[in-house]
Amino acid sequence: MRKKASFPALVYRELILCQKSLMAYAVSTLLFTMMPILVILSLRYGNLALLPESIVADIRANNDLMLTLSAAICPCMLVMAIAESAVLDTQIKWDRFRRSTPVKPARMALAKYALFAILLLASVVAAIAVMALCHGLLGSPIQKTDIAVIMALIAGAGMLNVISQVFIMLFRSVDKGMLAMIGCAAAAMFLIPQEWKVNITVDKLLGGAEALLPLMPVILMGILALGFGLTTYIYARREK
């Protein structure tokens, strides 16, 4: 019986392709998490703590969410690192070579989205951990709203990632792919009714994120399934 090719080896290939972006995100996470944490430490123990209590309370009332969120934003974007594999594959004409191998399109797409799922999970864990750390330093418990915002950001980053990868693979060009993604984002802005844009507030956004929280596992699974399906379809398409 013929031996099966190793699936982890395919996932490893995707990981190696993304390694530069992953390193960049790791460094950015360290830097961008450090800054809000330093502000929080200053509020608790440093120069900002020397201000009158009422002013400190004011600062905290207005900025706690922003501080914790800005610390967690980089880990939320970690999932974007996988876009690099589509970019590099386009540059080296991987698609032409892949078609000369016995790997089926669905298996190749599955390897890509297995790594995507791992990065998605890593994003959630890292972002919640950073936010929990910030709240710990502020002496306040992590709220449902915090987790809802993190999940909404990760879902948004994941969706953007799927769209950009699909366009890059479809056009076999990084420039055209990114342009198409920006075009889609711009078109989406036009599609949002004007009255929504006028009446939008931070509270409404947070309320929306909280309302979506119970559905988040389904939304994330949906994003993975959509990306996997579209990638399999593009991989299976033959050139003209």
Added chain:
Amino acid sequence: MPDYENAIEIKDLTKKYDGFTLDAISFEVPKGCVMGFIGQNGAGKTTTIRALLNIIKADGGSIRLLGRDHIKDEYAIKEQTAAVFDELPFHEGFTANQVNTMFKGLYGSWNEEQFFAYLDRFSLPRKKKIAKFSKGMKMKLQIAAALSHGAKLLIMDEATTGLDPVVRNEILDIFREYIQDEDHSILMSSHITSDLEKIADCVTFIDKGRILLTGFKDEILERHGVMKCTKGDFEAIPAGDYISARLNDFGAEVMISDLSAARSKYPNAVFDRTTLEEIMLFYVNQGKKVWQ
């Protein structure tokens, strides 16, 4: 795999593009042979290879690889074939070690020991990034990978183009070894005819999407010849007796496709042996018939 006589059988393969048509081409690569696929740039070599590998959809015709239908049995065939392209399809940030791991995911029959043996033989470093490899080293890496999963058919698209003669010879030596196993076959597309002259058992000439000539190399070289004569003598030769003729200051060089017949018909003429390059040149110009 079923038993088969021809590693590749192409029949009436057609592919239409705007401004180019691969026009119902047919040829075969017998099992155990090296087939040189010769043609100038844009002749249709890459289109044919892409159709063979099912990268593009053909508009007509049929292809059988290793005795099987190239679409119905695509993945079973690809387990036993290897393709080498003109450009390296591995990212330059990879090392040879990482290429080894990647190939474990591509082929169930991947032979790590064989791959490392090729790396040692080619003196390719395992931990150095491919970005730091020379063009020759990159091609050797690609060939090492192609030969390390027990492929019975090696398909190469302009793989030796742009390499220096020393590296090209090293690569040809590897192919000679590979072909020692009678189950192994090679289709090698190139416009460097000197390489094919050294290694090919069969050749197929393609031009403007049409097959001009296909068969065993030695037979083709024996059958063809260049008749050298004066311009006056040349004018007396009927157009049907030659492929095309090159005129120069000293007279005419006439490509003959049936040397023995020409020798009996023109006993006083001087005939020279020819090369694949000359044959290609004269066939490509057969539309003009007389050229300079």
